[in-house]
């Protein structure tokens with residue numbers, strides 16, 4: 080279980096997160112949504128240890144990890160898939176998936192992860208994770224590595240961004256499979272209605288605060304009912 084207690088964060092004199100209190104139970108599929116600039120990515124970075132909050136506590140299974148480094152949090156089972164994935168010059172896709180899995184997996188097993196994210200494994204398995212990969216390819220490779228890592232809590236920041244050509248349904252299948260197989264908590268920042276639809280819990284962050292929290296049945300009607308003429312959320316890519 081992940082617990083955030085009174086998390087606040089400011090930068091450049093602006094309060095970006097204001098006293099956030101949130102509990103993510105084990106094996107839950109949580110979607111964080113809300114208007115642009117509301118503080119969603121900042122919150123994910125606080126959880127992953129990329130930025131340190133000014134005040135408040137982060138507890139993972141009751142243990143205070145507020146001062147832990149990204150590496151220590153990763154070892155404790157927190158993974159973060161960036162909005163803009165990082166490239167690793169000199170490292171092949173197979174190396175990256177093997178590193179992520181933490182054991183010496185076979186080429187066939189590594190290829191299986193690539194196939195699940197819609198990449199033809201033979202075309203990618205030996206490629207270097209460098210600038211020659213497109214943004215969408217890189218994003219899918221990152222999702223494959225996160226699947227191989229099988230961590231307790233995985234954070235995805237707008238996983239749908241840049242993967243337009245990959246059928247949206249596949250992405251949803253990947254998340255549902257991860258959720259079912261690993262019994263892990265998945266926390267996804269998304270504006271996509273179809274991702275919101277598969278959430279156990281939806282958290283709306285606006286202006287640095289939790290504006291609403293509940294099941295999709297509780298939260299979605301209010302969100303979509305605000306202004307029927309102006310749909311804030313995007314439908315999935317058909």
Ligand SMILES: Nc1ncnc2c1ncn2[C@@H]1O[C@H](COP(=O)(O)OP(=O)(O)OP(=O)(O)O)[C@@H](O)[C@H]1O
Nearest residue numbers: 090091093095113114115116117118119120121122
């Ligand atoms: N290091 C920083 N210095 C100054 N302002 C920042 C910093 N990081 C974030 N912000 C501001 O904090 C606010 C929240 O940013 P954040 O990226 O968390 O929003 P978001 O909800 O993820 O937005 P989006 O939906 O557009 O991705 C924005 O107004 C952003 O400009």
